[in-house]
Amino acid sequence: MGFKAKARKHRKDTGEDQSKTKSSKKEGELSCGVKGCDNFADKSHGGRSLSVDDAIEMWGSGGYTMRKGRVRICKSCYRKWKKENKNEDMY
Numbered sequence: 341m342g343f344k345a346k347a348r349k350h351r352k353d354t355g356e357d358q359s360k361t362k363s364s365k366k367e368g369e370l371s372c373g374v375k376g377c378d379n380f381a382d383k384s385h386g387g388r389s390l391s392v393d394d395a396i397e398m399w400g401s402g403g404y405t406m407r408k409g410r411v412r413i414c415k416s417c418y419r420k421w422k423k424e425n426k427n428e429d430m431y
């Protein structure tokens with residue numbers, strides 16, 4: 341606790357990035373696990389995590405980055421996957 345708030349405050353104090361239009365681009369912390377995709381996979385960005393099996397089916401082995409046994413993907417990648425895998429189990 342406190343680390344982020346401090347960093348943000350520091351950034352503000354130095355005036356870094358202040359002139360840039362930042363509001364349109366939200367920053368996330370988790371990057372999408374799909375190779376070639378640089379969206380964010382944070383929950384707050386609508387990101388999801390898939391099992392490795394699901395990721396292999398969709399992007400092939402080596403087409404994704406695994407993290408702790410799951411593959412974190414961004415919202416748009418999840419949508420693509422969802423389209424390919426029309427699962428009935430919606431909940």
Ligand SMILES: [Zn+2]
Pocket residue numbers: 372373374377378379413414415416417418
């Ligand atoms: Zn993605």
